[in-house]
Amino acid sequence: MGHQMAYQSLTRTFQRLHHFAHLGAIASWDQAAMMPAKGNEARAAAQAELQVLMHQLITAPELAQQLRSAEQENLDEAQRASLREMCREWRQANLLPSELVEAKTLAASRCEHAWRSQRKNNDWQGFLPNFREVLRLAREEAALLAEANGVSRYDALLDKYEPGMRSAEIARIFDDVKSWLPGLIERARAKQAGETVIRPQGPFPVERQRELGLEAMKLLGFDFDGGRLDVSTHPFCGGVPEDVRITTRYRDDDFAQSLMGIVHETGHARYEQGLPRDLLSLPVGRARSMGIHESQSLSFEMQLGCSRGFLQLLAPMLRRHFGDQPAFDADNLAKLFTRVEPGYIRVDADELCYPAHVILRFEIERALIDGEIEAEDVPALWDEKMMAYLGVDTRGNYRDGCLQDIHWTDTFGYFPSYTLGAMYAAQYFATMRRAEPGLDDKIGRGELEPVFGWLRENIWSQGSRWSTDELVRRATGEALTPAHYRAHLEARYLG
Amino acid sequence: MGHQMAYQSLTRTFQRLHHFAHLGAIASWDQAAMMPAKGNEARAAAQAELQVLMHQLITAPELAQQLRSAEQENLDEAQRASLREMCREWRQANLLPSELVEAKTLAASRCEHAWRSQRKNNDWQGFLPNFREVLRLAREEAALLAEANGVSRYDALLDKYEPGMRSAEIARIFDDVKSWLPGLIERARAKQAGETVIRPQGPFPVERQRELGLEAMKLLGFDFDGGRLDVSTHPFCGGVPEDVRITTRYRDDDFAQSLMGIVHETGHARYEQGLPRDLLSLPVGRARSMGIHESQSLSFEMQLGCSRGFLQLLAPMLRRHFGDQPAFDADNLAKLFTRVEPGYIRVDADELCYPAHVILRFEIERALIDGEIEAEDVPALWDEKMMAYLGVDTRGNYRDGCLQDIHWTDTFGYFPSYTLGAMYAAQYFATMRRAEPGLDDKIGRGELEPVFGWLRENIWSQGSRWSTDELVRRATGEALTPAHYRAHLEARYLG
Ligand SMILES: [Zn+2]
Numbered sequence A, B: 001m002g003h004q005m006a007y008q009s010l011t012r013t014f015q016r017l018h019h020f021a022h023l024g025a026i027a028s029w030d031q032a033a034m035m036p037a038k039g040n041e042a043r044a045a046a047q048a049e050l051q052v053l054m055h056q057l058i059t060a061p062e063l064a065q066q067l068r069s070a071e072q073e074n075l076d077e078a079q080r081a082s083l084r085e086m087c088r089e090w091r092q093a094n095l096l097p098s099e100l101v102e103a104k105t106l107a108a109s110r111c112e113h114a115w116r117s118q119r120k121n122n123d124w125q126g127f128l129p130n131f132r133e134v135l136r137l138a139r140e141e142a143a144l145l146a147e148a149n150g151v152s153r154y155d156a157l158l159d160k161y162e163p164g165m166r167s168a169e170i171a172r173i174f175d176d177v178k179s180w181l182p183g184l185i186e187r188a189r190a191k192q193a194g195e196t197v198i199r200p201q202g203p204f205p206v207e208r209q210r211e212l213g214l215e216a217m218k219l220l221g222f223d224f225d226g227g228r229l230d231v232s233t234h235p236f237c238g239g240v241p242e243d244v245r246i247t248t249r250y251r252d253d254d255f256a257q258s259l260m261g262i263v264h265e266t267g268h269a270r271y272e273q274g275l276p277r278d279l280l281s282l283p284v285g286r287a288r289s290m291g292i293h294e295s296q297s298l299s300f301e302m303q304l305g306c307s308r309g310f311l312q313l314l315a316p317m318l319r320r321h322f323g324d325q326p327a328f329d330a331d332n333l334a335k336l337f338t339r340v341e342p343g344y345i346r347v348d349a350d351e352l353c354y355p356a357h358v359i360l361r362f363e364i365e366r367a368l369i370d371g372e373i374e375a376e377d378v379p380a381l382w383d384e385k386m387m388a389y390l391g392v393d394t395r396g397n398y399r400d401g402c403l404q405d406i407h408w409t410d411t412f413g414y415f416p417s418y419t420l421g422a423m424y425a426a427q428y429f430a431t432m433r434r435a436e437p438g439l440d441d442k443i444g445r446g447e448l449e450p451v452f453g454w455l456r457e458n459i460w461s462q463g464s465r466w467s468t469d470e471l472v473r474r475a476t477g478e479a480l481t482p483a484h485y486r487a488h489l490e491a492r493y494l495g
């Protein structure tokens, strides 16, 4: 231990950061789920003060030397992994000059604020000047990070959400998807054209939807002694691993959106609840990447939640909470939850169309950050790609086109995570089915522990101990491949 | 402004403290009202980290010099008051060596933890060793504070909750009360002996109690855009002035406890919501004292809430939420809410018996801290005073005697605030009635703005600008006197 002085000192600093982050996370959840309107100004000031403090802590001059010293100390393998993740967090916080961080925050806040009305008003021209400034600063950030990390500019931003992932790899995978996805969508739609789907008849009282959601969370193993379900405008999974707060929103004419939203967030939540308890206060104890996080929510929502077996469990639950309806037949639910209908909006997209929305955004944002196109080129590219990938005409419709997402008021490099998550999830379930014969029958009988056990052992309990690539290889025996994703989609939509 | 460098620097430091306190307050509310059990350990660690940080900020060496320098700066009257309150907060945090603070925290936590079962088991002998240690440390703290502030030891602790108040003054006032209270209790009971009181018949469904409580809060002017009502085991008023969180608890066999609890906490809440907005981030913008805070809750609960006029407003609300009952007649409600029955327990005591419980505790804790008695002398004194003031026999019944309150596991000097608050409240309403003829008729017609307006102008908006004595003189034209309190009680219980 005498030979770990720098490492121990770093550990203490990161634990302090963890404690402050706890208070920030609870205050954020409260802001979204509980806080009345007039609390906003004081809350924003308090959160900003906390951010300043945490930034001071992680940019304290002595950390650089401690990180160098710790490299020379006698650390075991787990401590080396922990040090690697500390370094990573430190670099993210220390590479950017504070003036750039401030300028980015200001530009993002201005852009987002105006976007809220510009989107409603279909006002791309109004959005453009703010967007140019956001893009200019994002490129500046990307250039700085790229130089320091020895990667391309887009890859430098991507790395914030998908450590170690490169856009060339993503492009290779997405090009594969593009080669079969439009055809698959077409065939699935042709197959579904002859089907009859019965729509559930509302109203579905909010209190019963909530009870149904809680029952689904229980079935999915959510630990209610270590978390809660509440309501917010934009559903999310927040709080802290020891106390995970998920939210949903209810519409009394539709139960499916809130229910599947809860199933999705429960996947995120179980990842957090299953992270290694003894390492929670350190970066190495946290979720590996946004893509891996999304792979958990999509394992729950898409792989498990929309599976035939799970819908057999759901049918009697729906009848219990809402009374009997022909729509609640498991066969009909399967049709309902796998209906393919290309549309404008990413967040409303079905499982099969979703990756097209993501690939389009990836291609555009990568070209934007790498300087191959300019802000004003976005709408034409958007129209072209929507037509090519989904056969949807978005010309002149900015509201439901390139103005629909909040991301680009602030964030570039995040979109790939959604579809990487879906692919990881398909790869996990292919592995599980190999290891566990009759898995789908077990799911249909409510025996979900084989799924949870596999995810717990292979993903949740691993935190950030391994690189993403290593984590996936250890769990599935191979690197990320779109093959399992394709097989899953073909089986579900053509099978 | 160039001549206010130290003052401005202090202002910035106290604003930072204010922002951190905001996060701590929301996290505390969450802990009591929202947090699931397994969140406790991480929350406690995060809160402790925040306390360490805030203690570091307020004990930073440069503050002492800045406070001295600011005294010499060219400040206006409001800034002088602000500086006075900063000094006060700084002194509270800087006078005690950190080893003593830590020893106190440890002893209190041990004493409180054991007390939870010792109280249940009537185990005074088990409690005594822990209590002796808590007392020893409280005396040590009192001696240090007393020497620094030039006051007696008990007064030094009292000053934390009632700045500027002295125990000699309290003793003078309480001796006056003791001279007439037992006789008044006796006469009130004789008068009530012949009355018939109809008890309300439950159950009172929790959801309807909640709606009734929200309606009462609305009637009492609570700003729901700047606060919430939730549930916790121990009701309190928390959060921050910009976002006040009050709590209650419900029993379905009794609506009165939760309803009057909500009325009480709403009084605390409106004080917080009415504090001067431009000064909230500084000590001078906060509540004046615990006694003044309690004077707001008791203005709402006792002066207003149990008044004939308010009960006339309440009667139709009760009928609307619970259906009609003979018990909901305003005359019967008045009898119900002013029923006098001496008992063991302070928190269950009625308005008339309550001060006896407080005076007894004040006399005992003052003698303990000033070294006139020892820990083992408490039960005999308790028995003697309970018999003398309330005619209640507590011999051998520690559970419902000297072990009933949590305060003495940690806190000495707080009890007087409860009864000082009741007296201030009586004095306010005497002043209001002089200024506003027909006030009680207006209350009965639901015109409560004269009450709120008086409190807003004279108390809420004043924050800590004046000393308590000055605040009360400005508001009522005289220093605190028990005369109005006695007149109020005689009018209500003998009138
Ligand atoms: Zn998600």
Ligand SMILES: [Zn+2]
Binding pocket: B264, B268, B294, B297
């Ligand atoms: Zn109170």
